[in-house]
Amino acid sequence: MVRLNLDFTGDRFPNLRTSDISLLSHDHGRLRRLQRGIKKRELKEAIKHGREERANPGRDGEIRWKYFHNGLVFVTDASRRHEITSWRERKGDAHPCNSEQLFDDSGGCHFVLVVDCSSSMRTADVPGYSSRTEAVFDALVKDFMQQQLKETPPYERVVTLVLMGSTARVVFERQQLDEHLCHVLNKLKGMQARSHGNYVPALDTVTKILDRDQNNEKQLFVVFLSDGAPSDHKERRCRHGVKVWQPDTERGAEQNVKQPLQNCEIGGGYGCRQAVNRAVKAECFKKVAELGRIFGMDRIFLATVLFGAQCEDGFLLKKMAAMLPRSSFQKLGLTASFLRTHLSSLTGTLTKLCTDVMSQPLTVRELNMQARDATIAWTMYGPDRVLACLCRSRGGRRDFEDVRGEREGNGIQVAKLPFEKGAEWVVSRCREVVGPVAVGGGLVAKQPLHEELLHTAEFFLKSCRVQSEAAALAELFNRRLGGGAGVRGGLQLAFVHSFVYKVRHAPDQTVAPEQKEAVEAAAEAEAA
Numbered sequence: 001m002v003r004l005n006l007d008f009t010g011d012r013f014p015n016l017r018t019s020d021i022s023l024l025s026h027d028h029g030r031l032r033r034l035q036r037g038i039k040k041r042e043l044k045e046a047i048k049h050g051r052e053e054r055a056n057p058g059r060d061g062e063i064r065w066k067y068f069h070n071g072l073v074f075v076t077d078a079s080r081r082h083e084i085t086s087w088r089e090r091k092g093d094a095h096p097c098n099s100e101q102l103f104d105d106s107g108g109c110h111f112v113l114v115v116d117c118s119s120s121m122r123t124a125d126v127p128g129y130s131s132r133t134e135a136v137f138d139a140l141v142k143d144f145m146q147q148q149l150k151e152t153p154p155y156e157r158v159v160t161l162v163l164m165g166s167t168a169r170v171v172f173e174r175q176q177l178d179e180h181l182c183h184v185l186n187k188l189k190g191m192q193a194r195s196h197g198n199y200v201p202a203l204d205t206v207t208k209i210l211d212r213d214q215n216n217e218k219q220l221f222v223v224f225l226s227d228g229a230p231s232d233h234k235e236r237r238c239r240h241g242v243k244v245w246q247p248d249t250e251r252g253a254e255q256n257v258k259q260p261l262q263n264c265e266i267g268g269g270y271g272c273r274q275a276v277n278r279a280v281k282a283e284c285f286k287k288v289a290e291l292g293r294i295f296g297m298d299r300i301f302l303a304t305v306l307f308g309a310q311c312e313d314g315f316l317l318k319k320m321a322a323m324l325p326r327s328s329f330q331k332l333g334l335t336a337s338f339l340r341t342h343l344s345s346l347t348g349t350l351t352k353l354c355t356d357v358m359s360q361p362l363t364v365r366e367l368n369m370q371a372r373d374a375t376i377a378w379t380m381y382g383p384d385r386v387l388a389c390l391c392r393s394r395g396g397r398r399d400f401e402d403v404r405g406e407r408e409g410n411g412i413q414v415a416k417l418p419f420e421k422g423a424e425w426v427v428s429r430c431r432e433v434v435g436p437v438a439v440g441g442g443l444v445a446k447q448p449l450h451e452e453l454l455h456t457a458e459f460f461l462k463s464c465r466v467q468s469e470a471a472a473l474a475e476l477f478n479r480r481l482g483g484g485a486g487v488r489g490g491l492q493l494a495f496v497h498s499f500v501y502k503v504r505h506a507p508d509q510t511v512a513p514e515q516k517e518a519v520e521a522a523a524e525a526e527a528a
Helices: 027-036 040-049 132-149 179-190 199-213 269-295 315-322 336-358 457-482
Strands: 051-054 065-069 072-076 083-088 109-116 157-164 168-176 219-226 300-306 327-331 378-381 386-392 400-402 411-415 425-434 437-448 498-503 520-525
Touching (some): 027 083, 040 072, 040 083, 109 132, 109 199, 132 179, 132 336, 157 199, 168 179, 168 199, 199 269, 269 300, 300 315, 300 336, 315 327, 327 336, 411 437, 457 498
Parallel strands (some): 109 157, 219 300, 300 327
Antiparallel strands (some): 051 065, 157 168, 386 400, 386 498, 411 425, 425 437, 437 520, 498 520
16 A cells, blocks of 8 residues: 655655556545546646645545646545545646635536526516516415525535526625525525526636636535426528518508518528527537536536416427436426425525535445456355355345355355446355355355445345335236246346355455455345
């Protein structure tokens, strides 16, 4: 294990290869590198060659260190061995080490509310409200802001409000979520909506506001609320230079007839108008894709809400939300109760997402994998080392029972190296033995992927319990669908039978490093 000598400056390890520097990755840091296109070797190069300085402390006041190297900023814990986060400096930051005020490293949530304030929002067609604007801000205060104030999470929550008109106007930016902010929103209920509702400048403003969050740890939530399609096309020129969506003042309008729109003599009025509409939609899609590219597809949550007449289909809002994996779209009509219910549900969703992300990440075990053609080396657990073989009890008073006496073997052998890993488990080959002789069919041994769960017995038992319940449901499904003979054609749905082996490691055995701390192993019969 390599310990960093902090007395060195410049190249801290002149006799050590960069690849040999020990660095422990965690889920959060690994996700940030994936989002920002940073390789783990670059972090090791920063430790070996970069400039080191004290970083802002963590949420609990723990010491952190920061490294600068070739435009990369890398933050570690106090031991300088555990990765916390990393990012690339933006162009123009000549003194990144003195730019802490521009890049807040604190975590938490940033909520950006984009509210349509076009002239159609003045319409008094929402029962109980004088305008759509009043209904929207009343719901935002009561069912979005105040609902979150009932919780006191251990992370910071800041809010930005953008009003969407012909241009985008920022009412307030990065204000702490509190009662005062609710009072400010309440005052906007009587706001006089006017002009058009242009999506493109609003999306540009959102990108500009979130730019400060590019290199911090905040989770980003954008609520985009409109009562209809965008109006960006109104002032756009077609590719022939004509504003085909503007009234033709020269031709005028006959009595009781809507004034005609300008015609494009080259492309035709209808064809050019459709082309302008397609260009606006494409630009909106590009802006949303840019949000995901800059800030991370899995970091930003976009909730688009259509609060308008039933004739509005919300096609663009729906497609915008579909471009990001953690996003949603809702068409609510003009019923205030629907809007309030959705915002209340959305509040719960965002709170859960933020709480899950802010939770302490589990540490992924660093494992070597079994090569496909390599000879398998085994770890032996004889009868004196197998403490229990637990199986889910069928109808008994106990949840689990020890079934060592019912197994073919009196010990097990587990491959020293796993051959595959998933989101929660790593799997190795396994077999039951009597003495040195393997008996029965092949097994698959499963151990947790994360270090913190290696000694957590309930994690093993919960998995075995779920597997057992799934097997019982599969049997019931087969009987009901096939009258006892299974699914048509003789096929049946089945789940493998699972056991939890509790073993004691033998100190005189030579085992792989990743198994030295293991005290439990889960094994389940391999499917036929």
